[in-house]
Amino acid sequence: MKSKKIHLSESEMPTHYYNILADMPNKPMPPLHPVTQQPLGPEDLAPLFPMELIKQEVSTERYIEIPEEVQELYKIYRPTPLIRATNLEKALGTPAKIYYKYEGVSPTGSHKPNTAIPQAYYNKMEGVTHITTETGAGQWGCALSFACQHFGIALEVYMVKLSYEHKPYRKVLMNTFGAKVIASPSNQTDSGKQILAKTPDSTGSLGIAISEAVEVAMKNDHVKYSLGSVLNHVLLHQTIIGQEAIKQLEIAGDFPDMVIAPFGGGSNFAGIAFPFLHLNLTQGKKVECIAVEPTSCPKLTKGQFRYDFGDTVGMVPLIPMYTLGHNFVPPSIHAGGLRYHGAGVIVSQLLKDKLISARAVQQSKCFEAGLLFERTEGILPAPEANHAIATVIEEALKAKETGEAKTILFNLCGHGHFDLSAYEQYLAGNLVDHDLTDAEINQALEELDSTLTVSANASLV
Amino acid sequence: MKSKKIHLSESEMPTHYYNILADMPNKPMPPLHPVTQQPLGPEDLAPLFPMELIKQEVSTERYIEIPEEVQELYKIYRPTPLIRATNLEKALGTPAKIYYKYEGVSPTGSHKPNTAIPQAYYNKMEGVTHITTETGAGQWGCALSFACQHFGIALEVYMVKLSYEHKPYRKVLMNTFGAKVIASPSNQTDSGKQILAKTPDSTGSLGIAISEAVEVAMKNDHVKYSLGSVLNHVLLHQTIIGQEAIKQLEIAGDFPDMVIAPFGGGSNFAGIAFPFLHLNLTQGKKVECIAVEPTSCPKLTKGQFRYDFGDTVGMVPLIPMYTLGHNFVPPSIHAGGLRYHGAGVIVSQLLKDKLISARAVQQSKCFEAGLLFERTEGILPAPEANHAIATVIEEALKAKETGEAKTILFNLCGHGHFDLSAYEQYLAGNLVDHDLTDAEINQALEELDSTLTVSANASLV
Numbered sequence: 001m002k003s004k005k006i007h008l009s010e011s012e013m014p015t016h017y018y019n020i021l022a023d024m025p026n027k028p029m030p031p032l033h034p035v036t037q038q039p040l041g042p043e044d045l046a047p048l049f050p051m052e053l054i055k056q057e058v059s060t061e062r063y064i065e066i067p068e069e070v071q072e073l074y075k076i077y078r079p080t081p082l083i084r085a086t087n088l089e090k091a092l093g094t095p096a097k098i099y100y101k102y103e104g105v106s107p108t109g110s111h112k113p114n115t116a117i118p119q120a121y122y123n124k125m126e127g128v129t130h131i132t133t134e135t136g137a138g139q140w141g142c143a144l145s146f147a148c149q150h151f152g153i154a155l156e157v158y159m160v161k162l163s164y165e166h167k168p169y170r171k172v173l174m175n176t177f178g179a180k181v182i183a184s185p186s187n188q189t190d191s192g193k194q195i196l197a198k199t200p201d202s203t204g205s206l207g208i209a210i211s212e213a214v215e216v217a218m219k220n221d222h223v224k225y226s227l228g229s230v231l232n233h234v235l236l237h238q239t240i241i242g243q244e245a246i247k248q249l250e251i252a253g254d255f256p257d258m259v260i261a262p263f264g265g266g267s268n269f270a271g272i273a274f275p276f277l278h279l280n281l282t283q284g285k286k287v288e289c290i291a292v293e294p295t296s297c298p299k300l301t302k303g304q305f306r307y308d309f310g311d312t313v314g315m316v317p318l319i320p321m322y323t324l325g326h327n328f329v330p331p332s333i334h335a336g337g338l339r340y341h342g343a344g345v346i347v348s349q350l351l352k353d354k355l356i357s358a359r360a361v362q363q364s365k366c367f368e369a370g371l372l373f374e375r376t377e378g379i380l381p382a383p384e385a386n387h388a389i390a391t392v393i394e395e396a397l398k399a400k401e402t403g404e405a406k407t408i409l410f411n412l413c414g415h416g417h418f419d420l421s422a423y424e425q426y427l428a429g430n431l432v433d434h435d436l437t438d439a440e441i442n443q444a445l446e447e448l449d450s451t452l453t454v455s456a457n458a459s460l461v
Numbered sequence: 462m463k464s465k466k467i468h469l470s471e472s473e474m475p476t477h478y479y480n481i482l483a484d485m486p487n488k489p490m491p492p493l494h495p496v497t498q499q500p501l502g503p504e505d506l507a508p509l510f511p512m513e514l515i516k517q518e519v520s521t522e523r524y525i526e527i528p529e530e531v532q533e534l535y536k537i538y539r540p541t542p543l544i545r546a547t548n549l550e551k552a553l554g555t556p557a558k559i560y561y562k563y564e565g566v567s568p569t570g571s572h573k574p575n576t577a578i579p580q581a582y583y584n585k586m587e588g589v590t591h592i593t594t595e596t597g598a599g600q601w602g603c604a605l606s607f608a609c610q611h612f613g614i615a616l617e618v619y620m621v622k623l624s625y626e627h628k629p630y631r632k633v634l635m636n637t638f639g640a641k642v643i644a645s646p647s648n649q650t651d652s653g654k655q656i657l658a659k660t661p662d663s664t665g666s667l668g669i670a671i672s673e674a675v676e677v678a679m680k681n682d683h684v685k686y687s688l689g690s691v692l693n694h695v696l697l698h699q700t701i702i703g704q705e706a707i708k709q710l711e712i713a714g715d716f717p718d719m720v721i722a723p724f725g726g727g728s729n730f731a732g733i734a735f736p737f738l739h740l741n742l743t744q745g746k747k748v749e750c751i752a753v754e755p756t757s758c759p760k761l762t763k764g765q766f767r768y769d770f771g772d773t774v775g776m777v778p779l780i781p782m783y784t785l786g787h788n789f790v791p792p793s794i795h796a797g798g799l800r801y802h803g804a805g806v807i808v809s810q811l812l813k814d815k816l817i818s819a820r821a822v823q824q825s826k827c828f829e830a831g832l833l834f835e836r837t838e839g840i841l842p843a844p845e846a847n848h849a850i851a852t853v854i855e856e857a858l859k860a861k862e863t864g865e866a867k868t869i870l871f872n873l874c875g876h877g878h879f880d881l882s883a884y885e886q887y888l889a890g891n892l893v894d895h896d897l898t899d900a901e902i903n904q905a906l907e908e909l910d911s912t913l914t915v916s917a918n919a920s921l922v
Contacts, residue, residue: 003470003471003472003536004471004536004537005471005536007468007470009464009468010464010465010466011464075464075465075466076465076544076838076839076840077839083537105566106839107835107838107839107840107841108839109878146839149836150836150839168881169630169878169879169881169882172881172882172884172885172888173841173878173881175884175885175888176832176835176836176841176881176884176888177835177836178836371637374568374637374638375610375611375637375638375639377537377568378537378538378567378568378569378607378611379537379568380568380634380637417570417630417634417878417879418878420629420630420633420634420637421630421633423633423636423637424633424636427633427636427637
């Protein structure tokens with residue numbers, strides 16, 4: 001009988017991050033300085049990040065070595081298992097083979113430590129003692145709290161107010177690792193005050209929380225900033241997921257027709273998909289890579305490709321990306337990790353070049369899928385992960401119709417043990433969908449046009 | 462470099478449960494009927510349990526085969542990893558080697574599915590469609606909800622009110638698996654009403670919740686009952702933990718001087734310790750097996766060995782055990798899984814025969830230990846598990862003093878992601894210890910003497 005789970009030994013762990021910039025046919029356009037609107041130099045990023053991460057941000061080397069100390073800490077939970085969703089397959093009656101890479105075995109229950117560990121490490125190596133960051137659902141904040149605690153770095157987390165209130169346990173988890181957590185928008189920064197003046201009852205957004213965290217780092221020489229998605233070096237670190245999955249599928253004697261992952265800023269998706277895209281780009285493979293976003297925040301499927309700010313206040317560089325506008329505050333949904341107005345540079349370019357595809361799924365459909373997954377495979381998924389699962393189920397049912405024995409791989413990026421208030425609402429029938437209408441999207445994009453006139457715009461769109 | 466984690470493949474999973482009754486030098490005395498006080502026959506248990514579990518309860522076969530369907534479902538999370546606590550060792554500066562068996566990787570985050578799965582399976586095989594149970598912290602209730610959902614059995618869980626209120630997420634997790642959860646004591650049973658009449662603001666106890674769940678099963682022919690610890694067959698199922706650990710330590714080239722586990726009713730401890738006791742009893746090994754209980758509920762270290770009821774109302778058989786009295790309601794502490802007045806028959810006999818030892822640890826010391834563990838090893842432990850960790854740390858520091866390179870194994874029975882309100886209180890300095898005084902213990906035991914006169918008593922104590 002075939003194994004349900006495939007484990008790699010620690011000696012089979014990837015020793016390098018895979019950098020897709022080396023293989024992209026069209027390189028992304030450069031980030032621009034938020035004030036001068038000129039292409040950014042490394043010195044512009046130096047107040048925010050340690051030099052090693054800035055180098056990784058712009059590197060076009062295909063493989064970047066993982067420091068030994070980082071590999072050592074990864075071993076607390078890596079390699080993560082690849083699991084065949086045999087019970088889900090049976091329940092669906094599909095000929096499709098469904099595999100999931102389970103990142104929920106990490107200490108904080110999600111894939112985020114994969115980048116939190118190297119980010120904290122490189123900061124430590126360059127003598128940094130204080131870091132600020134933002135967090136949406138809290139997965140990123142918990143992961144960085146864990147990593148900073150390990151390397152003896154003090155951490156201040158600006159947590160989107162909606163999640164701060166809905167997910168109090170994630171806040172406490174950060175506290176157990178010694179981090180300080182502040183609900184965003186807050187009165188502790190000018191950015192926060194500016195938002196609160198306009199919208200006193202703001203539930204916050206990732207864009208706002210980023211502005212606050214960046215501001216603190218910009219204003220304090222001894223403080224650096226750390227981001228949990230979007231940036232090239234963050235996506236880079238996550239590629240250990242896909243690299244492991246390739247080895248594990250080899251052991252299973254399988255290869256995927258499609259790879260599916262939730263999409264917030266891009267690192268979840270990049271982590272599992274980029275190593276397969278490498279095979280597409282260099283070995284003629286044809287793996288379909290699908291990024292799945294919520295219909296309440298559909299930047300990939302309905303946003304515009306253009307230069308925009310990564311944060312709400314406009315403190316961070318302008319980057320070429322699919323966006324709904326940096327002023328756009330997504331509706332309150334339970335997949336807090338996906339409530340971000342834009343997409344990372346690399347992923348945006350890949351989508352523009354049709355090397356990957358994107359879909360949007362309704363919140364209620366996601367919870368329905370998550371519950372079916374739990375009741376068959378046992379694991380309660382994080383609401384973010386449910387976006388992938390809903391799409392996997394859709395594809396598995398398609399395969400049932402056509403009779404094709406497709407092989408589907410998805411990223412089960414985290415467990416939902418911190419998200420039970422959301423499931424409670426779903427079970428009680430109190431969960432409301434907030435699909436954006438075309439009119440709302442047009443309004444958001446028009447507002448963006450009117451507030452942001454980047455000279456390079458015309459040539460981009 | 463040696464591996465931090467040792468994984469077994471699914472083909473190396475144990476195929477049999479280990480039954481320590483076969484090897485015990487003194488067999489436990491028989492359970493007595495709660496009314497007639499005569500030794501119990503299988504027919505007395507038939508209203509509560511399926512016949513196959515009753516057979517296991519009294520079997521003296523050394524090995525009992527694990528059904529294939531049960532093994533199949535175990536594969537969702539088993540074998541669980543054995544992990545070397547290298548970072549904790551470093552932080553303590555101890556020459557001791559510390560290993561932990563991590564059962565928190567199960568779908569519900571604890572070791573409880575190990576017995577929930579076979580219990581639900583045997584019920585299913587005998588046509589049972591409805592089960593009742595009790596739960597303390599909620600770990601057992603969640604595990605049985607998962608297992609019953611898989612086998613299509615309806616489940617009703619009586620949850621100790623204290624936990625129902627402190628751990629709302631565990632209740633929701635049971636709901637996601639389709640279980641019905643009732644705060645105990647409730648108005649739905651005569652047992653519950655009886656308690657509420659005496660103590661309207663009762664926070665409940667495992668003993669009370671057992672009475673309620675048993676009553677429902679006794680009064681309804683189509684309903685069976687399921688228990689998450691204490692009973693022989695429950696301890697039996699957990700022995701897969703220790704069996705796996707032996708194989709994993711062999712791969713690591715190690716063998717433990719001591720095995721440490723938290724103690725509530727006995728299954729956690731039995732699960733990891735019994736396979737090592739087998740080596741003590743049959744191969745002359747000398748592994749020290751230490752059960753750790755809270756100072757707020759010290760039945761092993763300060764209770765009396767005698768016949769007592771397993772539940773508060775006196776509906777279940779009288780069993781020979783270490784007890785603080787079936788009327789004893791332990792103080793409100795956060796390790797809800799350890800708030801039980803008595804100990805299982807087998808474990809009690811082993812303790813009486815000095816084949817194992819017991820210790821009691823204060824709640825605050827446990828949280829301190831748990832936090833150190835999290836900050837070194839990354840995993841936030843369940844408050845129950847912290848009892849083992851506190852003892853491990855104590856032993857590791859002793860080894861540091863004496864310079865002995867002891868090898869210590871403990872059962873990290875679950876993660877603490879549902880227990881963050883307890884950690885929040887600990888971090889805020891609001892956690893109060895409730896050590897039982899000798900006077901309180903004497904009073905509890907005197908009350909027991911006055912309410913329960915089992916003829917066999919005198920010869921036992």
